[in-house]
Amino acid sequence: MIAADLALTQSARRFRAEREPVWIKLDELIGRAEKRGLKDLDAGELAELPVLYRATLSSLSIARDTSLDAALVAYLEALAARAYFFVYGTRARVLAEARRFFAWGWPTAAQSLWRETLVALTLLLVGAVAGWSLCAGDSSWFSTFVPGELAGGRDPSATAGMLRDGLYERGGHGAQGLGLFSAWLFQHNAGIAILCFALGFALGVPTMLLLLQTGGMLGAILWLYGSKGLLPNIVGWLMVHGSTELLAIVLAGGAGLAIARAIALPGAATRRAALGRAGRMAGAQMLGVVVMLFVAGGLEGYARQLITSDAVRWSIATGMGLFWLVYLYLPRRRSS
Amino acid sequence: MNSPVRTLRTPEGVAIELQLAGGGDRVAAFILDQLVIAGTLLLLTIAAVSALASVRQGFEPVGIIWIVGGFVLRNFYFTLFEAGWRGATPGKRAMKIRVAARDGGRLGFASVAARNMMRELEVFLPLSLLAQGISGEQVDRWTAGAGVLWVAVFVLFPWLNRDRLRAGDLVAGSWVVRAPRPALLPDMGDRGLARLVRCAFTDAQLDAYGVYELQTLERVLREDDPAAIDVTAMTIRRRIGWTGSEPPSAFLQAYYAALRSRQERNLLFGRRRANKSDGSTPPSRDRLDRAAASAKPP
Numbered sequence: 215m216i217a218a219d220l221a222l223t224q225s226a227r228r229f230r231a232e233r234e235p236v237w238i239k240l241d242e243l244i245g246r247a248e249k250r251g252l253k254d255l256d257a258g259e260l261a262e263l264p265v266l267y268r269a270t271l272s273s274l275s276i277a278r279d280t281s282l283d284a285a286l287v288a289y290l291e292a293l294a295a296r297a298y299f300f301v302y303g304t305r306a307r308v309l310a311e312a313r314r315f316f317a318w319g320w321p322t323a324a325q326s327l328w329r330e331t332l333v334a335l336t337l338l339l340v341g342a343v344a345g346w347s348l349c350a351g352d353s354s355w356f357s358t359f360v361p362g363e364l365a366g367g368r369d370p371s372a373t374a375g376m377l378r379d380g381l382y383e384r385g386g387h388g389a390q391g392l393g394l395f396s397a398w399l400f401q402h403n404a405g406i407a408i409l410c411f412a413l414g415f416a417l418g419v420p421t422m423l424l425l426l427q428t429g430g431m432l433g434a435i436l437w438l439y440g441s442k443g444l445l446p447n448i449v450g451w452l453m454v455h456g457s458t459e460l461l462a463i464v465l466a467g468g469a470g471l472a473i474a475r476a477i478a479l480p481g482a483a484t485r486r487a488a489l490g491r492a493g494r495m496a497g498a499q500m501l502g503v504v505v506m507l508f509v510a511g512g513l514e515g516y517a518r519q520l521i522t523s524d525a526v527r528w529s530i531a532t533g534m535g536l537f538w539l540v541y542l543y544l545p546r547r548r549s550s
Numbered sequence: 551m552n553s554p555v556r557t558l559r560t561p562e563g564v565a566i567e568l569q570l571a572g573g574g575d576r577v578a579a580f581i582l583d584q585l586v587i588a589g590t591l592l593l594l595t596i597a598a599v600s601a602l603a604s605v606r607q608g609f610e611p612v613g614i615i616w617i618v619g620g621f622v623l624r625n626f627y628f629t630l631f632e633a634g635w636r637g638a639t640p641g642k643r644a645m646k647i648r649v650a651a652r653d654g655g656r657l658g659f660a661s662v663a664a665r666n667m668m669r670e671l672e673v674f675l676p677l678s679l680l681a682q683g684i685s686g687e688q689v690d691r692w693t694a695g696a697g698v699l700w701v702a703v704f705v706l707f708p709w710l711n712r713d714r715l716r717a718g719d720l721v722a723g724s725w726v727v728r729a730p731r732p733a734l735l736p737d738m739g740d741r742g743l744a745r746l747v748r749c750a751f752t753d754a755q756l757d758a759y760g761v762y763e764l765q766t767l768e769r770v771l772r773e774d775d776p777a778a779i780d781v782t783a784m785t786i787r788r789r790i791g792w793t794g795s796e797p798p799s800a801f802l803q804a805y806y807a808a809l810r811s812r813q814e815r816n817l818l819f820g821r822r823r824a825n826k827s828d829g830s831t832p833p834s835r836d837r838l839d840r841a842a843a844s845a846k847p848p
Binding site for chain 1: 558560561562564566567568610611613614617618620621625634635636637648650651652653654655656657658659660661662663664665667668669670671675700704717720721722723729730731732733734735737738739740761764765768769772810811813814817818
C-alpha cells in the first residue's frame with residue numbers, strides 16, 4: 215500500500231463527510247414533499263431546495279468521476295433526479311392552474327386548432343346534408359341513420375301529432391329524475407367524445423366516420439320532423455342542448471384530427487415533436503369538451519324537459535352557441 | 551437492473567441518468583390502479599346505497615354523485631395523480647415508477663389528460679371488441695377479430711419503439727421512468743481501512759482486478775452472507791497468492807479498502823480498468839492506450 219493511495223482515500227472520505235449533511239437534508243425535504251406536497255415545506259426550506267439541489271448535482275458529477283462506491287453514486291443519481299422533478303417539474307397551485315386554463319389555455323388551444331375543428335364541422339355538416347337528402351329520396355334510409363332503439367317510435371310511419379307530442383311532453387321522466395338523467399347523458403356523451411379524440415391516433419379515419427355518422431343521424435331526424443312540418447319545433451328541441459353538445463363533439467373531432475395530422479403530416483418537426491405539440495393543444499381542448507358536455511347534459515336533462523316554449527328554447531340555443539363561439543374564438547392577448 | 555438508461559440534461563449542465571420503467575412494472579401498476587378504482591367505486595356504491603336507505607326522499611343527488619363520481623374516477627383518476635407533484639398514481643408509486651416529460655420540462659395538466667384519454671384506444675376499445683367477438687353480439691366474429699388485430703397495433707405499441715412509449719406517451723411527450731428511493735448506505739471501505747496496517751498488499755496484488763470486480767466485492771460485503779464471503783475470500787486469496795491468516799471477512803474488508811484506494815487513484819490519472827481482463831498491466835500502459843480507454847463509455 216502506497217502512502218499516496220492512503221492520502222487520496224482520506225480525501226475521498228473527507229469529500230463524503232463534508233457533503234453528506236447536504237444530501238441528507240435534501241433527502242429529508244424531498245421525502246416530505248413527495249409525501250405531502252410542496253406546501254409541507256416552509257418558506258425557508260423552499261428557498262433552500264434549489265441550493266441543496268445544485269450542491270447535490272455537483273456532488274454527483276464529482277462522485278461519478280472520482281468514486282467507485284457504486285451504492286453512493288446510485289444514491290446521488292436517484293436523489294438528484296427526485297430533486298430535479300421538484301425544482302423543474304412542479305407546477306403552480308391547482309386553483310391558479312385552473313384559472314389560467316379557463317382564461318387562456320383553453321381558448322388558445324381552440325384557436326390554434328381552428329383548421330382541424332373546421333374540418334370536423336364540415337364533416338358533421340356533410341353527414342347532415344347526406345342524411346337529409348338520402349332520407350328525402352327514400353324514407354327507408356331513415357332506419358340506417360337512426361337505429362330502432364334510439365328512434366323509439368319516432369320514424370317515418372309516425373303521425374305529425376305523435377311527433378309533436380313527443381317534443382312538448384314534460385319528459386317521461388318526471389321532474390324527479392331529471393338530474394339523474396342529466397348525469398347519465400353527460401357521462402355517456404363524454405365517453406363518446408373521448409373515444410372520438412383517442413381514435414385520432416388511428417390516423418383519424420374512425421374519428422371522421424364517427425362525425426359523419428353523427429351528422430347523418432342529425433340530418434335524418436331533421437328531415438323526419440321537417441317532412442311533417444315540424445322543423446322549427448325540432449330545431450328548438452334539439453338545440454337547447456345541441457348547440458353546446460354538437461359544438462363539443464366538433465371540438466373533440468378537431469382534437470382527434472389534430473393528433474392524426476401530427477402523425478400523418480408532421481411538417482418540418484419530427485413526428486414525436488409534432489405529436490407532443492398537438493397533444494398539448496388537443497388535451498386542453500378535450501378538457502374543455504368535458505366541461506361543455508357537463509353543461510350540455512344539464513341543459514338536455516333539465517331545460518329541455520321543463521321549458522316547452524319554442525321561443526325560449528331558441529333563445530337558449532342561440533345564446534349558448536354564441537357564448538361558446540365568442541368565448542373560444544375571441545382573440546386573446548398573449549400571456550406567459 | 552438492466553433496463554435501458556436515458557440521460558436528462560439539466561439546465562445546470564449535468565446529465566442525470568434515468569432508467570426506463572420495465573413493461574412488467576407498468577402493467578402491474580396499471581392493474582393495481584384498476585383495483586384501487588374498482589374498490590373506490592364499490593365504496594362509493596355502498597355509501598350511495600346506505601345514504602339512500604337513510605334519506606328516503608333524496609334518491610336523485612345520490613344517483614348524480616354516483617354517476618358523475620364514477621365518470622371522474624374512470625377518466626380522471628390517472629390524470630389527477632400524474633399531474634400532481636409525484637407524477638405517479640398510487641399503483642405507479644407502489645411499483646417505484648413515475649411519469650416525466652421527455653424534454654425534462656413540466657408536464658402540463660392538458661398533456662397528462664391527453665396521455666390518459668388515449669387509454670380509451672389502447673385498453674378499453676380492444677377489451678370491448680374482444681368481448682363482442684366472444685359474445686358474437688352486434689357484429690360477427692370475423693369483423694370483431696379484424697378489429698382486435700387492428701387495435702393490437704396500439705396495444706403492442708410500447709414494445710415497438712426503443713423508449714417504450716405507448717400511444718398516450720407519444721401524444722403527451724412523456725415517458726415512464728423508474729423512481730427508486732435508495733437509502734444512503736455506509737461506505738464499505740471505512741471498516742477495512744483500519745485493518746490495512748496489518749495487511750500490506752503489493753501493487754501486483756492490487757492490480758489483479760478491475761472496477762467490475764471491485765463493485766461486485768462491494769455488493770458481497772453489503773449483503774454480508776457468510777457463505778458468499780467465504781467463497782469470495784478464497785477465490786481472491788488464490789488469485790493474488792495471499793497467505794495471511796485473517797478471518798475471511800476481515801481479509802475482504804481490508805482488500806476492498808486497498809483495492810478501492812488504488813483504483814480511485816488510477817481514476818484521477820485517467821486510468822479506468824473496467825474488469826480483470828481489461829489490459830494486463832495498467833500502470834505501464836502508454837498514453838495512447840489510456841486515452842482510448844478513457845474515451846470508452848463506462
